[in-house]
Amino acid sequence: MKLKGKTAIITGGTSGIGKATALRFAEEGADLVITGRRVSLGKAVEAECSSKGVRCVFVEADHSKVEDCQRVVDIAIKEFGHIDILFNNAGIVTKGTAETTTDEVWQSTMDINITAVWRMSKLVLPHMKKQGKGVIVNNGSDWSVVASKDALPYIVSKGAVGLMTKAMAMDHARDGIRVNAVCPGDTFVDRWMEKGYFEDSDPVTLEQAIKEASEFIPMGRFGKPEEIANAVLFLASDESSYVTGHLLLVDGGNTAQ
Numbered sequence: 479m480k481l482k483g484k485t486a487i488i489t490g491g492t493s494g495i496g497k498a499t500a501l502r503f504a505e506e507g508a509d510l511v512i513t514g515r516r517v518s519l520g521k522a523v524e525a526e527c528s529s530k531g532v533r534c535v536f537v538e539a540d541h542s543k544v545e546d547c548q549r550v551v552d553i554a555i556k557e558f559g560h561i562d563i564l565f566n567n568a569g570i571v572t573k574g575t576a577e578t579t580t581d582e583v584w585q586s587t588m589d590i591n592i593t594a595v596w597r598m599s600k601l602v603l604p605h606m607k608k609q610g611k612g613v614i615v616n617n618g619s620d621w622s623v624v625a626s627k628d629a630l631p632y633i634v635s636k637g638a639v640g641l642m643t644k645a646m647a648m649d650h651a652r653d654g655i656r657v658n659a660v661c662p663g664d665t666f667v668d669r670w671m672e673k674g675y676f677e678d679s680d681p682v683t684l685e686q687a688i689k690e691a692s693e694f695i696p697m698g699r700f701g702k703p704e705e706i707a708n709a710v711l712f713l714a715s716d717e718s719s720y721v722t723g724h725l726l727l728v729d730g731g732n733t734a735q
């Protein structure tokens with residue numbers, strides 16, 4: 479029970495890495511506020527976390543809206559009285575080069591992947607400062623530290639998350655607040671299927687297609703959301719008490735090559 483007695487906000491807890499982290503945190507005893515726009519999925523995660531013996535509240539929220547961010551923090555304080563952990567996880571993946579990226583895609587990517595991370599941090603920091611302690615974990619990417627092709631807005635946003643993490647860590651180190659980032663490599667989440675990344679639905683060839691697509695990774699496979707959740711747990715718990723300003727790559731060795 480590494481998080482017993484703590485309250486955590488997880489933005490984007492309706493699926494993927496956020497959902498896996500919510501379940502992992504619940505197993506470790508944390509009370510939770512999870513957010514997202516898809517209400518039925520959020521309610522299902524709320525119920526699954528609650529069944530592990532903690533209190534979990536799902537808040538429907540769009541983190542590109544200022545008022546929704548404020549409401550999430552207000553509800554966390556009203557329900558639990560303190561916020562010990564913020565996992566800034568909500569994010570979108572967008573593609574494009576400098577030439578092909580539209581204004582809309584650029585702005586929506588920055589709004590959720592960068593501005594919401596800053597805004598949620600700004601809103602919880604006064605509470606953490608009052609407590610004299612707190613932990614913020616941002617969800618970066620292996621593309622916080624290296625670039626690739628045809629994903630310019632996403633890469634720019636995740637690069638910004640990397641340096642925002644370090645800058646916030648320096649600003650708040652003496653407040654007892656640690657700020658780190660988990661930087662996942664390619665992690666197989668349900669959304670990949672929804673987006674049609676592997677359109678072949680035949681279970682046998684699908685497995686082969688996924689295996690071939692992951693050949694570029696030194697470990698020869700994509701990550702699992704639960705593996706990222708374990709790294710978030712380390713950064714969120716007292717086990718990382720002397721770690722701040724760190725970008726923890728969890729990428730099967732991808733950025734080592």
Ligand SMILES: NC(=O)c1ccc[n+]([C@@H]2O[C@H](COP(=O)([O-])OP(=O)(O)OC[C@H]3O[C@@H](n4cnc5c(N)ncnc54)[C@H](OP(=O)(O)O)[C@@H]3O)[C@@H](O)[C@H]2O)c1
Binds near residue numbers: 491493513541665
């Ligand atoms: N999977 C990977 O390979 C990978 C690699 C590196 C980094 N990441 C990062 O991991 C994070 C989670 O992504 P995922 O892979 O787990 O995919 P996912 O299943 O699509 O999760 C994204 C989460 O963000 C939420 N979200 C998106 N826009 C939002 C908004 N405007 N307001 C509130 N919530 C919003 C979604 O909730 P709703 O749709 O319900 O709003 C969902 O819960 C992202 O920051 C992503 O960049 C993922």
